[in-house]
Amino acid sequence: MKTMMSTLVSIEELETQLDTNEVTILVFSADWCPDCLFIKPFLARLIEKYNHYKFIYVDTAAHPELRKEYDVMGIPSFVAIKEHKEVARFVSKLRKTEKEIDAFLGELV
Numbered sequence: 001m002k003t004m005m006s007t008l009v010s011i012e013e014l015e016t017q018l019d020t021n022e023v024t025i026l027v028f029s030a031d032w033c034p035d036c037l038f039i040k041p042f043l044a045r046l047i048e049k050y051n052h053y054k055f056i057y058v059d060t061a062a063h064p065e066l067r068k069e070y071d072v073m074g075i076p077s078f079v080a081i082k083e084h085k086e087v088a089r090f091v092s093k094l095r096k097t098e099k100e101i102d103a104f105l106g107e108l109v
Contacts, residue, residue, distance in 0.1 A: 005027065005047055005055035005056060005057050006054075006055070006056050006057065007056075007057045007059070008026075008056050008057060008058045008059070008062075008063060008066075011063075011065070011066070014056070014066070017054065017056060018081055018084050019084075020054075021082065021083055022052075022053070022054055022082070023052075023053045023054070023080055023081070023082045023087065023108055024053065024054045024055075024056060024080070024081045024082070025050075025053050025054070025055045025056070025078055025079070025080050025081075025105070026056050026058050026066075026070065026078070026079040026080075026081060027043075027055060027056065027057050027058060027076060027077075027078055028058045028060055028066075028067060028070070028072045028075050028076060028077040028078075028079065029057060029058070029059065029060065029075050029076045030059060030060050030061050030075055031059070031061075032061075033075050033076065035075070035076060035095050035096065036075055036076045038095055038096075039076060039096055039098075039101065042098040042101075043101070045098075046098065046101055046102055046105060049102070049105075050105045050106075053080075053105070053108070060072065060075055070086075072091070073091070074091060074092075074093060076096065077089070077090070077091045078090040078091075078101070078104060078105075080108050087108065088104070088107070088108055090104040
């Protein structure tokens with residue numbers, strides 16, 4: 001999944017990435033997560049479809065402090081940020097489908 005979007009390297013980088021008025025989607029994920037691997041084949045299509053958003057892969061193992069800061073309890077989770085404020089979130093205890101993620105992204109500001 002990481003190759004389809006930028007991968008977060010540092011907290012400082014995130015602050016810089018969020019210093020725009022465009023919508024940024026933080027994709028909280030991990031390489032070991034079965035549900036994260038499940039969405040990988042169709043997530044590339046959705047990123048291409050919604051290329052007006054910036055997508056950032058946040059590895060929860062590498063950035064546990066962000067998982068806590070954004071109150072992410074399960075992965076994959078999608079958190080939409082605009083002007084440093086959360087505008088939407090898609091979290092579900094069930095495996096996410098392409099249709100559900102597409103609907104979430106389509107309803108954003």
